[in-house]
Amino acid sequence: MTVNINSAALAAGPAKAISISDVNLYYGALHVLKDINLEIRPGEFFAFLGPSGCGKTTLLRLIAGFNNARKGKVVIGGQDVLDMPPWKRDIGMVFQSYALWPHMTVAANVAFGLEERRLPRAEVDRRVQAALELVGLKHLADRRPSQLSGGQQQRVALARTIAIEPKVLLLDEPLSNLDAKMRVEVRRELRELQQRLQLTTIFVTHDQEEANTVCDRIAVFNEGSIQQVGTPMGLYEKPANLFVANFLGTANILDGKVAGSGAARSFEVVGGGSIPIPAGTDVPAGAKLVFRPQYATIGSLEPGAVALEGIIAHREFLGATVRYGVRIGAATVLIDAPFHSGDALLEPGAATTLGLKPSSAQWLAH
């Protein structure tokens, strides 16, 4: 599908900011959301990312009004919405299951919210047309949801939501019911549509790739609290803790101890090797050494790199790269080596030397 350019037909007001402060939520004794504070800028495409059960969907449903916080504030466009029932909030939500009503046609589904707002018939029809045109499904207006493919159903759900010109748009794992190929296609469309409508959007996902590719900024959730907020690149490059480092991409983690002091500090890795700590680097007590698989070289040392001795434990040929598992003491780290035609691969059991630049390493305590 190509997103129709004529989006002026659905013109919401200026984009709204979302400000969440001190939100806590309990299910009985279970503390599900812990001290959530978050500022989402107007027109931003924002992701809630985290493993299942981390509270991301709970917070989304709380913004939509389906969960109630005991305390805290959710301010949207300058208005505290926490005491409003869901049907008064004007917040568009696309459900993970799409929640299309099977007893209504596509057009009737899209018209529903407009009818509930008691808009004149002509206006309802105009907006239904505009919304369906926007998602490229005008020709399927008279079908039933059950006659549509997964991707089409998803677009109907989106059209139904944007037809009411919501203040903000909430997407609950919108891609999880699509196959891999559709997912890539639809996420690009979502991004395009969001840019065109300039609609503040929250996107809930457990897939870091989805969050990285479509979103401006990401909040990483774990066990009911926000671990870190940042741009995709910022989170990858400078994770705030081990959880974020592990959840976004692959991270190698090595135990060790800080030795020396002042400018001569170094990190003594358990199992052998010593990494000089660059001046000005903050190394908290009990910190571990963290680096990405592609930041270390194998077999050769670049200028400025330090050597770590290890033994090849296993090997996976991935095409563009070869991923080696290298045992250093009791730990095994993963190293991605670029593959060029004609390269000889290292065999498991062989002793090898890893090269790591201290500047591409990080020290994280938890």
Next chain:
Amino acid sequence: MALVASVPIRPAAAKPGQILAVSVIALFLAIFLVIPAGTIIYTAFTEKGTGALTIVNFIDFFNTDLFRRSFFNSVYVSGMSVVWASAIALPLAVLTTRFDFRGSLVIQTLGFVPLIMPPFVGAVAMQLLFGRNGTVNLLLNDWFGIRIPFMEGLNGVIFVQSLHYFPFILINLSTSLRNIDRSMEEAAQNLGSSGFRLFRRIVFPLAMPGYLAGASLVFVKVFDDLATPLLLNVKDMLAPQAYLRVTSVGLTDPMGYVISVILIAVSIFAMWLSAVAMRGKDYSTVQRGGGGLSRRKLSRGESAIAYGVVALILLLVLSPHIGLLLLSFATVWSFSPLPDAYTVAHYGRVFGESSLYIKNTLIYASLAGLIDVVIGGAIAYLVLRTKVVGRRWLDWAATAALAIPGVVLGIGYLRTFYGITLPDGTPLATLWVMVVLALAIRRLPYALRACYAALQQVSESLEEAAENLGATKQRTIRRIVLPLMTGGLLAGFVTSFSTAAVELSATLMLIQSNSDAPIAYGLYVFMQSPAGRGPGAALGVIAVIMVALCTLLSHYVIERRQKALGTAK
């Protein structure tokens, strides 16, 4: 042998055992369902005497004032029963599924109580409670000087039937409501809908298929019911007319058959209508891990109103039972709100004289239940697990029994088997075995569904694992499939048993002597004379207790089994 050995073995090819099973079941269904039903239809369309094919009988039927009136009365009573049953079931279903309501369990349990007693048993008690000179009207007359004609003529039938059959709507509607995913409702709220509007536009339409399924079932049941109108002395309805023609005019009178054909046609039509209405509307939308509709808490005032409504409805629903219980202990109960005095003499009399009824019932219902489970289980296995030719036909034929009312099956047996006699001259149709077979055929569709459900729960890979480890098909069935199906089969047996124990329509046609009669028949005989009411009521109470005990016992056994299987995992 060499020839056989050279043919490659196709796994899908039917085994001799399967073909034998199909043949035996087909023969059984043909003799005891298809041929009797076919005979009735054939007779309805042939001219009396000459045997020529004709529709003159149907023209006669619609030209006769009594029959025309009976037809419209039957349609009217069935339709109104659906309306009243809906009025009772709708608030109960909504209250139990949409609100946090403490009374939900009570509703769910007590809501099913009517089904364990046939409607005609309660009819006499209802007469005493709600009739012209019944408790309620006597009190109303004393206090306000008015009487409400609850039980006058057709009203009485409608009243008794809707109180009896509303659970069908309640069960189906509640299931439908529970199968609606929460997101359906939340999406509507998100788009600005709430309250009654949300119920009208989203929730009820989604529950519509369940409602229609229940409503059509109620319509058919009421349309086919023979005993209730007979006991309330309403004769100008179709089922009673069929019975009266055959028993008073005789087996050769074509009108009984014409009415039978009309009963079958209306049954099929109602089922077809609900099937069409539901086509492509599998609205069951509950997602994996998702919950049903959210339940709202009732405020204090709402709660009080809800309890009031539920108490009133349940009082009404249980009134036949209460009336029956009072009647069974009453010495004289006439022209007074409550019986004059109480006695246990009726029970003494029933246990003394009528224990035969109880014994017969236990034998007939057990045998019928057993036949149903064996045949139902075999058909379920053949359909779900084999590719043998004709298995779909068996399923179709067994299910078709739904469309054959009890009266009609009874008439069919009389017509088909009366001419066939044993060596000593007794007609085959008068043997008590015929009652058992009729009951088994009537209950087979329900038992079959239970067997399907039971077998579907047994994963095919469990069987494949057994075969992989060297068990033959027969041994796999015996050692793996049957033990895992036991709960479901037992459920099927109990359903068949408990409904067969209180069924009257077919029995009324087939029982020739009192010594062969089951409880339902005895009840009917007792209830017809004022003097027999007391003992009749006592017998009714015993029947209700018997059925209730069996149902409870089976629940207990099934639950314990499931627990045992669960912990074994």
